[in-house]
Amino acid sequence: MVGFPPGTATDVATRVVAEAISKRLGQPVITENRPGASSNIAAKAVGTSTPDGYTLFVGTVANTINAAFPNSTAPDLGKDFAAVSMIGTVPNVLVVHPSLGVSSVAELVAAAKAKPEGLTFASSGHGTSPHLSGELFATKAGIKLVHVPYRGSATAVTDLLGGQVQLMFSPASSVLPHIRSGALKGLATTGAKRGELTPDLPTIQELGFQDFESSVWFGFLVPVGTPPDVVEKLRSATDAALDQAEVSKQLQTQGIEILRYGPDAFAKYIRSETDKWAEVIRAAGITAQ
Numbered sequence: 618m619v620g621f622p623p624g625t626a627t628d629v630a631t632r633v634v635a636e637a638i639s640k641r642l643g644q645p646v647i648t649e650n651r652p653g654a655s656s657n658i659a660a661k662a663v664g665t666s667t668p669d670g671y672t673l674f675v676g677t678v679a680n681t682i683n684a685a686f687p688n689s690t691a692p693d694l695g696k697d698f699a700a701v702s703m704i705g706t707v708p709n710v711l712v713v714h715p716s717l718g719v720s721s722v723a724e725l726v727a728a729a730k731a732k733p734e735g736l737t738f739a740s741s742g743h744g745t746s747p748h749l750s751g752e753l754f755a756t757k758a759g760i761k762l763v764h765v766p767y768r769g770s771a772t773a774v775t776d777l778l779g780g781q782v783q784l785m786f787s788p789a790s791s792v793l794p795h796i797r798s799g800a801l802k803g804l805a806t807t808g809a810k811r812g813e814l815t816p817d818l819p820t821i822q823e824l825g826f827q828d829f830e831s832s833v834w835f836g837f838l839v840p841v842g843t844p845p846d847v848v849e850k851l852r853s854a855t856d857a858a859l860d861q862a863e864v865s866k867q868l869q870t871q872g873i874e875i876l877r878y879g880p881d882a883f884a885k886y887i888r889s890e891t892d893k894w895a896e897v898i899r900a901a902g903i904t905a906q
Contacts, residue, residue: 618649618663619675620656626707626790626871627835631675633867634704637858655679655744660692668840670847674698677835678746681887685895686744687904694887699843702855703836703878703886705868708808709750709786710793710815712801717783722804722824725784726758735761739773739782742766744903747773749894750786750807750831752901757826777801788833789814790872807831814872834876836883848880 619628632648639646651659656679663674676694683691692698711722717736719725729736740748743766755762765782767773770791777785778800785792789812796803805821806812809830821829837855839848858864859875868875878886 618651618659618672620652620659620677620679621650622652623650626788626833626873627675627677629871630705630835630868630873633864634855634858637861637864638854641854641857655683655742657683657691660694660697663838664692664697664840666840668699668842668844670839670843670851672840673701673851674838675835676838676887678831678833678890681890682744682746682749682894682898685891685898687898693891694838695884695891697841698838699841699848700878700880700883700887701837701839701848702852702880703834703876703883704855704859705873706808706832706834706876707788707790707871707873708806708812708815708832709747710789710796710806710818711754711784711786711804711821712777712792712796713784713804714777714780714782715799715802716780717802719804720802722819722821725804726760729758729760729762733761735763736784737763737765737782739765739767739777739785741770741773741787742768746831746833747786747788749897749901751784752903753829753831753897754786754821754826756897756900757829786831788872793872808874813869813874836878852879 619631621627635646635648660680663672666672680694684693713719719728738751751762774791776782792801795801803818806815806818807821811820859877
């Protein structure tokens with residue numbers, strides 16, 4: 618079960634991997650989209666389902682952000698689910714409209730400090746990874762950014778292209794064509810290392826912003842209480858799917874980098890992400906989604 622509409626990076630990756638898993642297990646693996654409430658609806662549906670391994674949830678960074686808000690009632694991936702396998706990640710890219718006249722992160726910070734009222738940054742919605750990436754950057758850079766939320770990346774990128782907003786942290790897959798055409802200026806990526814599709818762009822960490830990482834990641838989870846041998850069977854099938862050259866190629870064309878974590882490593886990563894976003898939310902003074 619995917620908590621986002623068809624055609625999103627999470628949905629596309631799930632369908633590619635699910636088809637390969639289906640062939641390995643010898644039974645259909647059906648991808649069901651149940652969008653809403655920033656993936657909370659799907660998370661609640663799977664979290665309360667029978668823990669037998671037949672219903673999987675595609676957890677994402679959105680779920681750790683949801684759980685990180687004060688007094689959140691969102692399902693907690695670390696408590697309500699058992700991790701199976703991380704699948705991949707799509708780093709965000711810091712892009713600016715050319716009219717801003719900056720060519721580096723240092724120049725962007727200087728431009729922001731010269732404008733006390735703040736530069737405007739778009740996001741795919743309040744409380745999303747692109748939104749909190751901007752808040753994290755503003756905190757670490759000591760600048761003011763004015764958040765302009767949209768209902769999805771497509772409309773946010775459209776207004777950025779039109780110059781209605783000045784910058785954005787966007788999933789790479791949404792802005793790479795515009796960077797290549799010159800319609801937008803890419804300054805840096807938010808991954809832990811340089812992206813395969815953006816090798817010429819430095820990471821924000823490289824530029825001196827310690828521990829800055831913000832990516833749209835996703836992986837398989839099952840309801841807590843699922844038998845360990847079932848979790849292992851699902852993990853093994855997922856690993857085998859990610860080993861296939863055709864699967865790797867299809868994910869790469871979507872700007873998705875395979876990031877394979879087993880149950881223990883994935884669970885640890887989920888905990889660290891929830892803690893990180895809770896700190897960002899507190900620092901930015903965000904009280905609700």
